[in-house]
Amino acid sequence: MSANGAAVIQLIGVEKTYRAGEMEVRAVRGISLEICRGEFVALMGSSGSGKSTLMNMLGALDRPTAGRYLLDGIDVSQLSRDQLADIRNGKLGFVFQSFNLLPRTSARENVELPLLYGKHQLTNQQLREKADRVLAAVGLQGREDHHPSQLSGGQQQRVAIARALINGPEVLLADEPTGNLDSRTSIEIMGIFQELNDRGITIVMVTHEQDIASYARRNVVMRDGSVQSDIAVAQPLIAKTELGKVATADDQPTA
């Protein structure tokens, strides 16, 4: 594994302490971690162990209170808010447990959103072409005009993945992407992730479920804000074969 060798994510003694009045919560306590280009990492751990806190820092949604975070060699912990926003827009894609799509907005317009905040101003035609291409890549051809309320949970998560991919990010970050989905749909999402990973996109994903984690190639387990274990998965599950096992004759997988 670690096919391309170079570390795309480098955490050096990263800490995050939340202050609420007198209370101090040390959510992340000095984590050092390297994730290389092309890796597929599952981040695990019990509730409150600091997974989301760490993911928010990896996703440049939040800054560490101590330590350094190098993304592609850039020290993200030193950047301004607007520079962080540009990193989120261009280099990273973030997928949330609750999808976070804009309501009453078509799948296409949801996917176009990062393009609108991007460096280049595109015409409506260009926006549409790009969005439709990525939507087709996650298997949502023909659903471009549907609103989130007209889509299933799995389909909404695919829209969210398409949105995360639209600007061609280096790293795809996902905080419990299958947390709101049934097991069959979860495997389909893992299928999409594995396909993206095969094409070279680095993926870091938080999950509570051991069987979901075994679709990744590396499992990092957190406990009380620190890394408890960090192991390579000997034999990752292949989503295609797993789906084949559960599929019936008249119910073909689409992922």
Add this chain to the structure above:
Amino acid sequence: MRFGSTLKIAFRALRRNKLRSALTALGIIIGVAAVIAMVGIGNGAKAQVESQIASLGENIILIFSGSTTASGIRTGWGGAGTLKVEDAEAIRRELPGVTAVSEEVSSTSQIAAGNQNWFTRVLGESAEYFDIRQWALSNGAPFTPQDVRSANKVCVIGATTASQIFGSDDPIGQTLRVKNVPFTVTGVLTSKGLSAQGSDQDDVLIMPFTSAMKRITGGTTLRSINVQVANASDLDPTQQQIISLLRQRHGIRVDREDDFTVRTQKEIADTATATTDVMTGLLGAIAGVSLVVGGIGIMNIMLVSVTERTREIGTRMAVGAHGRDILTQFLIEAVSLSAVGGLLGIILGVGVSKALSIWKEWPSLISPTSIVVALLVSAAVGIFFGFYLREPLLGSIQSMPCATSE
């Protein structure tokens, strides 16, 4: 550079919440329309009153018997009969600026011809009255100074009176009875419409004042004297001359008040337009309140929507929006809602004014000032909103990571 995209983002957000956008704009639409329509109604009423006062004639001075004070009427105009025919003759004879004088007596009476009868206002005037009031005849001729001197039983009737008594028949040369005295109709007046007080000026019968005093009213005093001067600049000096002439003739001591009232047409017009100005002001103020309420409505809906839209803001920030992009988006939303609301309000307000002016037959109503003011207010609402919402918006933006990880 990002502005084009932000415009697109804002318009998409507005389109997404059509109902909320429409309700927000509605406050401004109603406010702006109310201002334009109300000020229009006030201006229309004012123009109406002005044209009615102009219909009194040009360069007119009116003298009433009875005194008034600056603050208002004391004994009532025409109340105590203090004006004599000789007073009018003295004015005609002694004051140089005066070009015409009409002695006026007034009463109301039943009049009849054939089997038709009608209750109308009976005026006694001199032959100069028709020149003073610039009141032409549509038919026949006015009575003459000779008719006045001889107190002949002749009269001129208004358009309303003519149609009530004679229908479609030609009244000229016909006889009608006023308090059982037969009078011959010599002419019919052109229509003047409503007076400033709202009465029908055409519902009238005018005869020589001498005939009226001798045969109808029976009195020896005049209700009023209408005086016309050659030039507008003669109005004030002539008014003063009339006052001193009448005081002298009536033997009024220096420390006593006049027993008559002299008003120039300008003074009458000023009082009337002052009233309509107050009315316009009141209507405008009421409408202004509704505009302000509409503006507050916009801000409230937008403020509520900021808290409601915290999640949306978080999502936008997560995919790369800068804080400024969010502020600009909300500002564009507010400004375009108030601009569209303002424009629709102008269209609605102008429409209502036009409809009213056609219905009420008022002169042109729309004041450009009220349109400009309404537009400025709606623009101000939009821009003020930007500052008003800055704090709550920045709050949402600061708390962004929580909103996204939830």
